[in-house]
Amino acid sequence: MKLIIFDLDQTLVDFISVHDEATQELFSRFFGVDAKLTEIDFAGRSLADNFLELAKLKGISEAEVSKNSRVLVESYEMIFGQKLNKEASDHVLPGVRKLLEGLSKTDNFVVLYTGDSAGIVDRVLKTTGLGKYFRFAVYGTEAPTRVGMVRLAVGRAESITGKKFSDKDVIIIGDSLRDVNSGKQLGAMTIAVATGFHSPEKLLASKPDYLFKNLKSYRKVLQAIAESGKGLT
Ligand SMILES: [Mg+2]
Numbered sequence: 001m002k003l004i005i006f007d008l009d010q011t012l013v014d015f016i017s018v019h020d021e022a023t024q025e026l027f028s029r030f031f032g033v034d035a036k037l038t039e040i041d042f043a044g045r046s047l048a049d050n051f052l053e054l055a056k057l058k059g060i061s062e063a064e065v066s067k068n069s070r071v072l073v074e075s076y077e078m079i080f081g082q083k084l085n086k087e088a089s090d091h092v093l094p095g096v097r098k099l100l101e102g103l104s105k106t107d108n109f110v111v112l113y114t115g116d117s118a119g120i121v122d123r124v125l126k127t128t129g130l131g132k133y134f135r136f137a138v139y140g141t142e143a144p145t146r147v148g149m150v151r152l153a154v155g156r157a158e159s160i161t162g163k164k165f166s167d168k169d170v171i172i173i174g175d176s177l178r179d180v181n182s183g184k185q186l187g188a189m190t191i192a193v194a195t196g197f198h199s200p201e202k203l204l205a206s207k208p209d210y211l212f213k214n215l216k217s218y219r220k221v222l223q224a225i226a227e228s229g230k231g232l233t
Contacts, residue, residue: 007174008114010196044178046140077119088127095215115140168229
């Protein structure tokens with residue numbers, strides 16, 4: 001049994017246009033400025049980090065954002081929910097359902113980790129029907145760093161299964177440099193997928209174990225997972 005940790009945004013789903021609109025509305029409402037998420041390097045970061053970074057770009061003080069951080073996340077969840085269609089399966093990236101379906105037939109323990117808050121993730125999983133594939137999710141609101149989120153995921157998976165997951169028993173699949181880097185810090189196997197805002201060249205430079213253009217190559221991804229850490233466990 002291996003622990004597979006998936007990133008959500010731009011690895012499995014693409015809701016960037018919705019995130020962009022929601023951010024624009026939030027910043028207009030709270031700070032009276034025009035601001036879009038895609039103006040900053042948002043990939044693989046938490047909502048709170050992205051709000052801070054975008055505010056900085058717009059000349060809004062950190063204190064102003066920090067004192068409103070809770071209400072900002074709550075308002076964001078509400079705005080995002082209003083903009084989301086009830087049925088959002090067309091936001092699921094190619095190959096994703098087949099990959100998750102394939103994994104559901106193995107004994108692997110499959111979880112999510114994402115910079116989004118719980119309210120956003122619930123809505124995304126409900127409207128795409130992907131929720132059934134994951135044992136749990138670790139949210140950006142639970143740990144200050146990406147690697148901290150991975151550690152939480154490993155700890156939680158170990159307490160549920162009673163099994164130790166170390167080194168290449170842990171597999172991180174994500175679209176950002178931050179996914180690759182956090183996996184490498186823990187000695188995990190890293191699978192990068194170039195369906196996000198970090199280019200294939202950039203991702204390659206971070207030296208993931210595998211780089212795929214997209215998850216249409218789901219058979220190869222399943223094979224890579226099956227071969228990870230062979231002979232070590
Ligand atoms: Mg991502």
